[in-house]
Amino acid sequence: MTLAIYDTASREVKKIQSQSGVTSMYCCGPTVYRDAHLGNLRTFLLSDLIRRVIEVTGGEVRLIQNITDVGHMSVDVIGEDKLLAQAAAEDKDPFEIARTYEAKFHKDLELLNVKKADGYPRASETIDLMIAMINDLILKEFAYIGNDGSVYFDSKAFVSYGDLSGNRLEALKPGHRYEYSDESGKKFHADWALWKIAGERTEMIWDSPWGYGFPGWHIECSAMSMQLLQNHVNIHVGGIDLRFPHHENERAQSNAATETETVDLWVHGEHLLFEGRKMSKSSGNVVLLSDVVSRGLDPLSARLCFLENRYRSQMDLTWSALEIADAQLGKWRRKTALWGTSTELKVDPEFLEAIENDLDTPRALQRLRLIEKSQEISDSDKRAFFIYADKTLGLDLSRVVLMRDISKDQQDMLNERSVARSEKRWADSDALRLALENSGLAIKDGASGQEWSWR
Numbered sequence: 001m002t003l004a005i006y007d008t009a010s011r012e013v014k015k016i017q018s019q020s021g022v023t024s025m026y027c028c029g030p031t032v033y034r035d036a037h038l039g040n041l042r043t044f045l046l047s048d049l050i051r052r053v054i055e056v057t058g059g060e061v062r063l064i065q066n067i068t069d070v071g072h073m074s075v076d077v078i079g080e081d082k083l084l085a086q087a088a089a090e091d092k093d094p095f096e097i098a099r100t101y102e103a104k105f106h107k108d109l110e111l112l113n114v115k116k117a118d119g120y121p122r123a124s125e126t127i128d129l130m131i132a133m134i135n136d137l138i139l140k141e142f143a144y145i146g147n148d149g150s151v152y153f154d155s156k157a158f159v160s161y162g163d164l165s166g167n168r169l170e171a172l173k174p175g176h177r178y179e180y181s182d183e184s185g186k187k188f189h190a191d192w193a194l195w196k197i198a199g200e201r202t203e204m205i206w207d208s209p210w211g212y213g214f215p216g217w218h219i220e221c222s223a224m225s226m227q228l229l230q231n232h233v234n235i236h237v238g239g240i241d242l243r244f245p246h247h248e249n250e251r252a253q254s255n256a257a258t259e260t261e262t263v264d265l266w267v268h269g270e271h272l273l274f275e276g277r278k279m280s281k282s283s284g285n286v287v288l289l290s291d292v293v294s295r296g297l298d299p300l301s302a303r304l305c306f307l308e309n310r311y312r313s314q315m316d317l318t319w320s321a322l323e324i325a326d327a328q329l330g331k332w333r334r335k336t337a338l339w340g341t342s343t344e345l346k347v348d349p350e351f352l353e354a355i356e357n358d359l360d361t362p363r364a365l366q367r368l369r370l371i372e373k374s375q376e377i378s379d380s381d382k383r384a385f386f387i388y389a390d391k392t393l394g395l396d397l398s399r400v401v402l403m404r405d406i407s408k409d410q411q412d413m414l415n416e417r418s419v420a421r422s423e424k425r426w427a428d429s430d431a432l433r434l435a436l437e438n439s440g441l442a443i444k445d446g447a448s449g450q451e452w453s454w455r
């Protein structure tokens with residue numbers, strides 16, 4: 001089997017294709033003027049999950065994720081450049097702000113066990129690429145210079161505009177989702193700026209054939225993905241809120257420039273709610289990974305919570321779910337350690353089938369719990385299944401650090417007691433239990449065998 005994922009454009013679950021064995025992936029990255037919240041991180045974990053599934057089944061992935069450090073205009077604060085506004089608020093140079101939040105973004109990814117992308121291109125360092133693409137679009141008559149001097153994409157020239165999001169040009173009303181408040185130079189209300197003339201602006205501007213200015217946000221992702229992934233993207237990942245207009249516009253630009261369908265699969269992760277409310281700056285409901293850590297919870301408990309829900313269903317994260325996930329991680333790591341030290345991997349076909357079927361992680365985790373509790377599967381096989389599963393889940397289940405606290409004697413007694421129980425030598429088992437309890441452990445015998453914790 002190969003991985004199949006729901007494609008927003010065709011509204012079907014489609015199998016992943018790749019060119020010459022390498023799957024090209026592009027994931028829209030952060031705008032680095034503030035911390036990424038857990039909702040943003042859920043999307044970045046989605047691209048990591050896809051990548052891991054492809055790699056664990058023998059594929060190779062080339063993943064590019066952009067860093068938006070040329071402030072793109074906010075949808076909720078019309079006309080305000082996010083980066084410049086934050087720079088003014090913190091009384092810092094805008095690039096200093098960008099580097100600070102970019103470093104924090106990388107730190108978050110590291111804490112979440114996200115594998116590094118093959119490239120994190122910065123918008124500010126790829127201006128030339130964007131200018132070249134805009135030039136090309138003008139030559140091909142998909143873009144024009146407006147009477148205000150800015151360059152706009154001519155949405156009517158791109159006939160399949162709306163195919164991705166379902167938003168047809170004729171249905172788009174004037175005034176809908178403008179990204180800039182001063183776009184008087186465009187011919188049609190659904191057109192968007194590719195290059196904005198500087199006007200009064202003096203910071204974060206670059207020279208171009210159309211004078212000093214700065215690029216629009218959408219052109220950034222087209223220019224980077226086409227250049228760094230050789231004009232074709234097998235899997236394009238982003239949050240559902242980017243489907244329109246960002247991805248619709250990106251598709252128009254990339255397809256128009258290359259005269260091909262540039263993306264095979266558009267994958268969108270759903271919104272995250274926290275304690276019942278949408279997580280967004282505008283609704284004042286924002287939780288950061290650092291908030292999770294400062295509560296003493298393992299950052300990977302957020303990763304586990306996300307896996308307990310399908311990527312394309314809206315989920316409601318709560319503090320209590322994070323606490324339960326934190327305890328679950330500890331339990332699984334202790335068990336994996338108790339099951340031995342082998343590094344052998346074993347593929348469980350049902351686990352793999354669930355994961356490859358549009359990333360059905362809730363079912364995959366259910367399968368893992370069945371393996372954990374099975375009376376038929378040996379401890380060493382359980383460990384081998386868990387270690388294989390963890391290659392896709394990324395939960396660091398073979399972490400041994402938590403076992404350091406147990407002495408060699410305690411470990412030996414636990415192992416002996418496990419054997420005694422399986423051989424129904426109850427007197428030996430009781431004696432070992434007493435010895436373990438005297439050494440400071442609490443022992444609980446459940447359906448899945450003995451479990452211990454510190455008393």
Ligand SMILES: [Zn+2]
Pocket residue numbers: 027028029221246250
């Ligand atoms: Zn993007």
